[in-house]
Each structure stands twice: as C-alpha cells, then as structure tokens.
Amino acid sequence: MSSTFSREERKILVSVSGAHFVSHVHILALPPLFPLMRDAMGVGFLELGLALTVLNVVTFFTQAPMGLLVDRLGARRMLVAGLLLGGLGYVLAGLGGGYSWLLVGAFLAGLANSVYHPADYAILGSSIEDAHVGRAFSLHTFAGYLGSAAAPFLMLGVSYVAGLGTALVVAGLLGPLAAIPLLRGARQEKPAPRRAKAEAGGPRLLNAAVLSLTVFFTLIALGNGGIQSFAVSAWNAASGISLAAANVALTAWLAASAMGVLAGGYVADRTKRHGLVAAFGLGAAAVLLLVAGLGDLPALPLTLVMTLSGFLSGMIMPSRDMMVRAAAPPGQAGAAFGLVSTGFSIGGIAGPVLFGWLLDHGQPHAMFAIASALLIGAVLMSLVQELRRGRRLVMAPAE
Structure with a gap:
C-alpha cells in the first residue's frame, strides 16, 4: 500500500476538509457579532445566547438520524445538502435582519451541522x-481548527467594511461555494441497498463499543470544553493572573492542540493500538491540566504547561476517530459517527452550566479538578476499547 495520497485521494481530502472548514466558520459565525446584533436587533445577550442554544439542541437531536441518512442516501449527497442548508440559514439571517430570522438561521445551521461529522468521516x-x-x-x-480561527476575523472584518447583514450573507455563501467540488461525486453516488431489518448474528449499530465511544466523546467534550470556555476566568479568580496572560496560555493550548492533531495523524497511521494512544495522551494532558489549575503558576510556566497539554490533547484526535471507524459495523460508518458525535452536543449543552456554576460559587480550582477527572474517565473508556480490540483479535481465528 502507498504511504502517500493519490491524486484522487487528495481531491477528496481537499473537498471534504473544505466542507469541515466551513462548518466551523458557521458554528462560530455568530458570537463575534453579538455586540453589533444587540444594538441592531434591540435584544440582550440572553436572547442572542438562545440562538446558540437552538443551534446546539437541534444538532443534538438530529445528528444520529442524519448519520443513518448518510448511510442510506449517500454521504456526498448529504454533505452537499448540509452545506446548502447551512448557507441558506445564514443568508436568511443576513437578509432578514431581525431576531426572528436569526433564530430561523440558527435552526437551519444546527440541522446542517448534524450532517458534517457523519458525512465527512464516511467519505474519508x-x-x-x-x-x-x-x-x-x-x-x-x-481544517476545522482553521475554520474556528478564521471565523472571528472574517465576520468582524466583513461587518466593519460592509455591515452586519452582509457579514452573515458572506458566511452563508461559503456553504454553496464549498459544495461545488462535491457536486460531481454527489451526482454519481448510488444509494446504499436497503438492509434487512434483522440479520441473524449481524453487527448492530447500538453495540457496546459504539455506545461506550459515545460516552468517550462526551467526556472529552465536557473536559476540553470547560477549559476552552472558563479557564481564563478561573485562573484570574484563583491566582489573580492577568486576563492578558491567561488568554496567552489558553491561546497556546488551542494552537498546540491544532499542531498535535497533525502529528497525531502520523501516529495513528503507524499503530493499530489507538486506544492506548488515546489513553496515554489524555492521561498526560489531564495531569498537566491539574498542574496548570492547582499550581498557581506564573505566566510563563503556565503557558508552557498548557502548550504541552494542548499538544497531547490534539495528538489523540486521529486515533479517537480511528477507534470509531473500527467500531462501526460494515456499511454503517455514517450512523456510528453520527451517534458518537452527539457527545459533542451533550458537552456543549451541559458543560457551560456545570463550569459556570462552579465559578459562580467561588470554586475555580474545582473547575480544573473536574475537567481533569472527566479526561481520566475518557482514559478508562479508551482502555476498555483497547481490551475489546484484544478480545476480537483473540477470537478472530475461531470464527
């Protein structure tokens, strides 16, 4: 087997990664504009936050069903539909201009967001x-990290030059633009044959491996989401470190995570023991988060510790995805990725409430302790997956 991408593989990778870039721009398109929206729409931050809640709740309830549709109707077709639907949502929000149109746009963006992970991973x-x-x-x-990083600059830049509504329309137009390279493959894609409802002894989607990976994704989303959203406030409250220094440490964590993802791809291709890779990376990252959160470190040591923790957190992500690929029953990759990705939505819904409550009650150190404990829980789940893999290998010759 070749160790380099073929020309056709590069085309597929670029088009799917482009869609993932756009999906992350769409996820983070609204928050940078909230101060402008508050004045333009005459609403408060609570109402604006509700738009994000709508997006996340819709994604949570539709991601698993969308995974089933990806397997049934075709991953490329569904990905094109998601890009067009998300684009439509932001165009309507930009042209409508009012708060009700913002909620409509958030609903459509949440529905589109539920398509991306199952479709992307099924194609790749x-x-x-x-x-x-x-x-x-x-x-x-x-590519998703790049989309997250680009969103604030894009949205604020366009709004500064051409206005709030134009910024939302531009974000929307990215959807159909990213869909263009996928159109040919979508037209040629054949729907999967309808599967028998009950195949004796056949693998089921709701098996122990897929369900435990859903918990695994949820624990990672809760732990890392807490750090991303509240670490700066927690450091400032716990040790009095300046907001500027705390933001530098968090930025280093995020940037190192992106670099870790790239390194993790090479690691994932050189081993089949992805559960052990995930356990090592998450365990070490959790210990470093404890040091960063409980050690009252000065700015420079804090930044160095967070950089290493972020790199390790990012490094495990390709192995995490390979674990899902291995656990997915044949022909049900989209459904498996759709189901486990609901863990991201659970983390996005529950995490802010949990960690916000801790900070409101004067427990910044507890925030880091709980985030680390959640990652340790993910370590245990990855070790369970590795044990399952070992049992499958032992039983394989007898089948």
Missing part, C-alpha cells in the same frame, strides 16, 4: 487507503 473512511487514513482524519480535523 471509505475513500482513503488504510495506510494513511489517520493522516486524512488529522488534516480534516485541522
């Missing part, structure tokens, strides 16, 4: 050679 997992599918997953994830 079936189209990229096994020898470098880990790197494909890592580049796909890295």
Whole structure:
C-alpha cells in the first residue's frame, strides 16, 4: 500500500476538509457579532445566547438520524445538502435582519451541522487507503481548527467594511461555494441497498463499543470544553493572573492542540493500538491540566504547561476517530459517527452550566479538578476499547 495520497485521494481530502472548514466558520459565525446584533436587533445577550442554544439542541437531536441518512442516501449527497442548508440559514439571517430570522438561521445551521461529522468521516473512511487514513482524519480535523480561527476575523472584518447583514450573507455563501467540488461525486453516488431489518448474528449499530465511544466523546467534550470556555476566568479568580496572560496560555493550548492533531495523524497511521494512544495522551494532558489549575503558576510556566497539554490533547484526535471507524459495523460508518458525535452536543449543552456554576460559587480550582477527572474517565473508556480490540483479535481465528 502507498504511504502517500493519490491524486484522487487528495481531491477528496481537499473537498471534504473544505466542507469541515466551513462548518466551523458557521458554528462560530455568530458570537463575534453579538455586540453589533444587540444594538441592531434591540435584544440582550440572553436572547442572542438562545440562538446558540437552538443551534446546539437541534444538532443534538438530529445528528444520529442524519448519520443513518448518510448511510442510506449517500454521504456526498448529504454533505452537499448540509452545506446548502447551512448557507441558506445564514443568508436568511443576513437578509432578514431581525431576531426572528436569526433564530430561523440558527435552526437551519444546527440541522446542517448534524450532517458534517457523519458525512465527512464516511467519505474519508471509505475513500482513503488504510495506510494513511489517520493522516486524512488529522488534516480534516485541522481544517476545522482553521475554520474556528478564521471565523472571528472574517465576520468582524466583513461587518466593519460592509455591515452586519452582509457579514452573515458572506458566511452563508461559503456553504454553496464549498459544495461545488462535491457536486460531481454527489451526482454519481448510488444509494446504499436497503438492509434487512434483522440479520441473524449481524453487527448492530447500538453495540457496546459504539455506545461506550459515545460516552468517550462526551467526556472529552465536557473536559476540553470547560477549559476552552472558563479557564481564563478561573485562573484570574484563583491566582489573580492577568486576563492578558491567561488568554496567552489558553491561546497556546488551542494552537498546540491544532499542531498535535497533525502529528497525531502520523501516529495513528503507524499503530493499530489507538486506544492506548488515546489513553496515554489524555492521561498526560489531564495531569498537566491539574498542574496548570492547582499550581498557581506564573505566566510563563503556565503557558508552557498548557502548550504541552494542548499538544497531547490534539495528538489523540486521529486515533479517537480511528477507534470509531473500527467500531462501526460494515456499511454503517455514517450512523456510528453520527451517534458518537452527539457527545459533542451533550458537552456543549451541559458543560457551560456545570463550569459556570462552579465559578459562580467561588470554586475555580474545582473547575480544573473536574475537567481533569472527566479526561481520566475518557482514559478508562479508551482502555476498555483497547481490551475489546484484544478480545476480537483473540477470537478472530475461531470464527
């Protein structure tokens, strides 16, 4: 098997990663504009926050069903539909201008957001050679990081030059633009044959491996989401470190996570023991978060500790995705990724409430302790997956 991407694989990887870039721009398109929206729409931050809640709740309830549709109707078709739907949502919000149109746009963006993970991973997992599918997953994830980083600059820049409504329309137009390279493959894609409802002894989607990976994703989303949203406030409250220094440490964590994702692709392609990779990376990252949160470190040591923790957190992500790929029953990759990705939504809904409550009650150190404990829980779940993998290998010759 070749260790480099073929021309066709590169085309697929670029088009799918482009869609993932746009999906992250759409997720973070609204928050940078909230101060402008508050004045333009005459609403408060509570109402604006409700738009994000709508997006996340819609994604949570529709992601697993969308995964089933990805397997049934075709991953490329569904990905094109998601890009067009998300684009439509932001165009309507920009042209409508009012708060009600913002909620409509958030609803459509949440529905579109539920398509991306199951469709992206189904395409990459079936189209990229096994020898470098880990790197494909890592580049796909890295494209999402780039989208998250680009969103504030894009939205504020366009709004400054051309106004709030134009910024939302521009964000929307990114959807159909990213769909163009996928159109040919979507037209040629054939729907999967309808599967029998009950195949004796056949693998089921709701098996122990997929369900435990859903918990695994939820724990990671809760732990890392707490750090991303509240670490700066917690450091400032716990040790009096300046907001500027705390933001530098958090930025270093995020940037190192992106670099770790790229390195993790090479790691994932060189081992089949992805559960052990995840356990090592998350365990070490959790210990470093404890040091960063409980050690009252000065600015420079804090930044160095967070940089290493972020790199390790990012490094495990391609192996995390390979674990899902291995656990997915044949022909149900989209459904498996759709189901486990609901863990992201659970983390996005529950995490802010939990960690916000801790800070409101004067417990900044507890925030880091709980975030680390959640990651340790994910370590245990990854070790369970590795044990399952070992049992499958032992039983394989007898089948």
